[in-house]
Amino acid sequence: MIVFDGVSFSYGSRRVLRDVHLSVGFHERVAVLGGSGEGKTTILRLILGLIKPDEGRILIEGDDITAKREEELRDVRMKFSIVFQEGALFDSLDVKENVAYCLREYTSMSEEEIDSRVREILGSVGVEQAIHLMPEELSGGMHRRVSIARSLALGTPKMFLYDEPTTGLDPVNADNICRLIADLSKDGRGFIMVTHKVSDALKVADRFIFLKDGSLLFDGDSRGLLHTDAPEIRMFIEEIGHQGQGC
Amino acid sequence: MDIKALLSDLQNFYTLAYRGLLGIVRRPFYFKDAMIQMDYAGAGSLVIVFIVDLFVGMALSLQLSAELSSLGMKMYIGMIVGISVVRELGPVVTALVFTGRVGAGMASELGSMVLGHQVDTIRVFGFDPVKKLVVPRIVSSLIMLPALTVIGVAVSLLGGYYIAVFVSHQSGTFYWSSIRNILTMENVLAGAIKPFIFGYLISSICCYMGLSTKGGAVGLRQSTTMAVVMSIVMIIISDFLLTRVLLYVLGFSV
Numbered sequence: 001m002i003v004f005d006g007v008s009f010s011y012g013s014r015r016v017l018r019d020v021h022l023s024v025g026f027h028e029r030v031a032v033l034g035g036s037g038e039g040k041t042t043i044l045r046l047i048l049g050l051i052k053p054d055e056g057r058i059l060i061e062g063d064d065i066t067a068k069r070e071e072e073l074r075d076v077r078m079k080f081s082i083v084f085q086e087g088a089l090f091d092s093l094d095v096k097e098n099v100a101y102c103l104r105e106y107t108s109m110s111e112e113e114i115d116s117r118v119r120e121i122l123g124s125v126g127v128e129q130a131i132h133l134m135p136e137e138l139s140g141g142m143h144r145r146v147s148i149a150r151s152l153a154l155g156t157p158k159m160f161l162y163d164e165p166t167t168g169l170d171p172v173n174a175d176n177i178c179r180l181i182a183d184l185s186k187d188g189r190g191f192i193m194v195t196h197k198v199s200d201a202l203k204v205a206d207r208f209i210f211l212k213d214g215s216l217l218f219d220g221d222s223r224g225l226l227h228t229d230a231p232e233i234r235m236f237i238e239e240i241g242h243q244g245q246g247c
Numbered sequence: 248m249d250i251k252a253l254l255s256d257l258q259n260f261y262t263l264a265y266r267g268l269l270g271i272v273r274r275p276f277y278f279k280d281a282m283i284q285m286d287y288a289g290a291g292s293l294v295i296v297f298i299v300d301l302f303v304g305m306a307l308s309l310q311l312s313a314e315l316s317s318l319g320m321k322m323y324i325g326m327i328v329g330i331s332v333v334r335e336l337g338p339v340v341t342a343l344v345f346t347g348r349v350g351a352g353m354a355s356e357l358g359s360m361v362l363g364h365q366v367d368t369i370r371v372f373g374f375d376p377v378k379k380l381v382v383p384r385i386v387s388s389l390i391m392l393p394a395l396t397v398i399g400v401a402v403s404l405l406g407g408y409y410i411a412v413f414v415s416h417q418s419g420t421f422y423w424s425s426i427r428n429i430l431t432m433e434n435v436l437a438g439a440i441k442p443f444i445f446g447y448l449i450s451s452i453c454c455y456m457g458l459s460t461k462g463g464a465v466g467l468r469q470s471t472t473m474a475v476v477m478s479i480v481m482i483i484i485s486d487f488l489l490t491r492v493l494l495y496v497l498g499f500s501v
Binding site for chain 1: 363364365367368370371372373374375
């Protein structure tokens with residue numbers, strides 16, 4: 001269970017989260033929605049301990065991570081697998097080395113074993129043919145897939161975190177990524193997906209959180225989201241009309 | 248910039264510089280990363296160091312030749328070129344070239360890694376960015392800048408020789424024997440200590456600026472510019488301070 005207990009966070013003088021109270025189970029499929037700069041990505045960074053809240057506590061399985069030092073956070077971070085916006089692949093390394101990055105550091109696998117494991121993971125996300133390409137040679141969709149593959153290299157996490165996984169992708173590629181996200185959570189592992197694309201969120205998530213001015217404006221299921229009267233959310237719902245209903 | 252932010256920046260810089268230095272002797276060691284950085288910093292800078300130091304040596308020799316010939320003391324070209332290059336110009340000019348090529352590269356590479364969430368990814372994977380990114384760059388600077396300085400000094404002396412012999416028509420044998428005479432332990436030490444200090448300063452400043460990058464392309468431009476400017480200023484200031492201390496410690500009278 002992830003618990004935000006009265007969390008506030010500011011970037012300089014700009015407050016992005018205000019007294020946020022939130023609980024998410026590791027099995028839940030959550031979409032965090034909201035406009036740009038509303039603190040969606042900040043939530044993911046707070047969960048991983050990459051930034052510390054100004055106020056409040058964050059508990060991961062009952063463990064308060066807010067006071068933990070960098071070296072103590074490794075075990076917490078290993079529970080998650082994150083795919084950052086636009087993939088965040090290491091651009092000096094090819095696809096194989098990106099996926100093998102942790103394998104080389106944390107395992108004593110031979111070169112053959114690493115090659116075989118990398119091919120297996122890349123195959124599972126459908127980009128085995130890109131193994132020797134450099135990140136700049138990948139399309140947006142392949143970039144995200146390789147990033148997902150890299151996050152799976154060390155094993156299966158308890159929960160996936162996706163930061164705008166479909167942003168900048170054409171509808172076909174976005175659809176493929178949504179399908180991959182849904183497939184990866186079939187065995188009961190949940191995810192938190194940060195997105196501003198309601199249509200994509202509706203394809204994969206069961207619970208929807210809408211952020212506005214640093215607070216939770218909505219927290220509920222798809223039915224509640226689609227029938228809410230809140231004008232800020234209605235504006236987002238309109239987007240579905242333009243892009244086509246995804247569910 | 249307000250005082251609080253400035254003090255906070257200074258504290259963060261000293262912490263990073265200290266942890267970077269400590270990381271050289273503390274596990275884990277990332278030899279492969281250090282080797283990649285050494286290749287970039289050393290082999291990649293060789294040509295530009297060669298060209299710059301060659302022309303600095305030639306220009307210095309030419310200036311001295313013009314001035315000393317009016318005093319009838321052209322035979323001292325070798326000695327003065329030698330002392331200037333070994334103790335002062337070689338280390339400083341090579342460090343400035345190193346800043347422009349390697350330091351700027353460090354700051355912009357780390358800055359773009361920050362903006363592209365690659366540094367966050369490294370942290371999420373359980374690596375310490377200081378160990379993984381900063382220490383290899385400090386190690387490569389501590390090894391490659393002194394090595395480049397030795398090459399730069401040799402090339403500068405060669406440039407000085409060319410002017411002394413083929414333009415000023417001095418004896419080449421006398422030029423080299425003058426150089427040999429000034430290569431005393433004190434002179435060599437006075438020049439040899441500087442590149443280590445400069446290398447540490449350049450890598451620490453540029454890594455700090457790179458890792459502090461915020462705000463997209465404009466932020467990257469600012470951090471890279473700041474890294475180069477701060478490094479150059481610190482090289483010049485620390486060169487003066489080091490010269491003062493080394494002259495005193497090595498027993499030179501001023």
